[in-house]
Amino acid sequence: MLPPIVDNAREAGEHIREYGLALISGQVTPSRLQLAREATYAAAEEDRVLKREADRFGLDYGEKNVRVWNILNRAPVFRELVALPVVLALLDEVIGWPALLGNISANIAEPGSEGGVLHADQLFMPKPWPADPQGMNFAFLLDDFTADNGATEVVPGSHRAADDVDESVLAEAAVPVIAPAGTIMVFESRVLHRTGCNRSGLPRAALFGWYTRPIYRTQENWFLSLDAEVVDNASDDLLVLLGYRTQGLGLVYGRSPR
Numbered sequence: 058m059l060p061p062i063v064d065n066a067r068e069a070g071e072h073i074r075e076y077g078l079a080l081i082s083g084q085v086t087p088s089r090l091q092l093a094r095e096a097t098y099a100a101a102e103e104d105r106v107l108k109r110e111a112d113r114f115g116l117d118y119g120e121k122n123v124r125v126w127n128i129l130n131r132a133p134v135f136r137e138l139v140a141l142p143v144v145l146a147l148l149d150e151v152i153g154w155p156a157l158l159g160n161i162s163a164n165i166a167e168p169g170s171e172g173g174v175l176h177a178d179q180l181f182m183p184k185p186w187p188a189d190p191q192g193m194n195f196a197f198l199l200d201d202f203t204a205d206n207g208a209t210e211v212v213p214g215s216h217r218a219a220d221d222v223d224e225s226v227l228a229e230a231a232v233p234v235i236a237p238a239g240t241i242m243v244f245e246s247r248v249l250h251r252t253g254c255n256r257s258g259l260p261r262a263a264l265f266g267w268y269t270r271p272i273y274r275t276q277e278n279w280f281l282s283l284d285a286e287v288v289d290n291a292s293d294d295l296l297v298l299l300g301y302r303t304q305g306l307g308l309v310y311g312r313s314p315r
C-alpha cells in the first residue's frame with residue numbers, strides 16, 4: 058500500500074520510515090513546476106538536436122526512456138529544487154547532513170516506453186547492507202503520473218527486505234505511484250522501484266535527484282561538468298550538496314574549496 062500524500066516534512070519522515078517512501082504536495086510552486094517542465098523538455102530537445110548521446114543507462118529498457126543529464130546546468134530552477142527546505146529537512150532526518158547530491162537527471166518515458174529494471178538505488182553497495190539507508194531519491198513529478206503513462210512503480214516496505222530476498226517475489230507487490238504533477242516522491246535507497254510502461258499517447262517526465270551520505274562518490278562529476286556560473290551563484294546549501302563546501306573529505310590543500 059502507498060502512503061497518503063502529505064504536505065510537510067514531519068509526516069513525510071514518518072512515512073519514509075514506515076513505507077520506505079513518502080509523497081509530498083504543496084512544496085513546488087506552480088511557477089517553478091512550469092519552469093522546470095518547460096526547461097526539461099527543451100533540454101531533451103537540445104540534446105536530440107545536438108546529438109548529445111550518453112551511454113545507454115543500464116536500468117532503462119529501450120530507446121523511449123530519454124534521460125536528460127546534467128540538468129543543473131540547464132536552468133536556475135533546477136538549482137532551487139534540489140535544495141528546497143523540505144528536501145534539506147528530510148535529508149537531515151534520514152541520511153544526515155552534510156549530504157551530497159550524487160546526480161539529478163530527468164527521465165522522460167515517451168509513449169511506447171517499455172519501462173525499466175526493478176532496482177534499489179544503493180545497488181552499488183555489496184551486501185550485507187548497513188542497517189540504515191545510504192542515500193535518498195527525490196523525484197519531482199513534472200507531469201501527472203497516471204495508471205497508463207509509465208508512472209514509477211515502487212514496492213512499499215521493500216526497504217525492510219532481507220538481504221537475500223528473492224526480488225522477483227517482491228516485484229509482485231510493485232504499485233504505480235499515481236499522483237499529480239508537482240508532487241515530490243521521495244524514497245530511501247533500499248526501496249525497489251522501476252519506470253513503468255507508457256501505454257498512453259503522451260510523454261511522462263520527472264526529475265530524479267539522487268543524494269547520498271558524504272562518503273560516496275557522486276554519479277555526476279560536478280567538478281568537471283558544472284558551468285562556472287552555476288558554482289559562483291550557488292547557495293551555501295547547494296555548495297555543500299555539490300561537494301564544494303566540505304569538511305574532512307574533498308579538500309584542496311587541506312581546506313574546503315569554497
Ligand SMILES: O=C(O)CCC(=O)C(=O)O
Nearest residue numbers: 164208209251252253265
Ligand atoms: O523513471 C522512473 O520512473 C524511475 C527512474 C529510476 O528508477 C531511477 O532513476 O532510479
